[in-house]
């Protein structure tokens with residue numbers, strides 16, 4: 600569990616954009632299994648889905664695309 604989300608350096612008076620909910624399509628490049636998950640796109644464009652690993656224990660080798 601990362602705790603660095605608790606730090607708020609550089610906070611300004613600008614309106615904070617609400618995190619954007621997106622559907623994410625994940626395909627394992629090793630076994631071809633696909634997953635549809637709901638994720639949240641943060642202000643940096645990173646998408647957090649909570650997805651950990653595929654059924655085949657692959658943790659890093661995926662095709663990931665967002666669905667509208």
Ligand SMILES: [Zn+2]
Nearest residue numbers: 627630653655
């Ligand atoms: Zn897999």
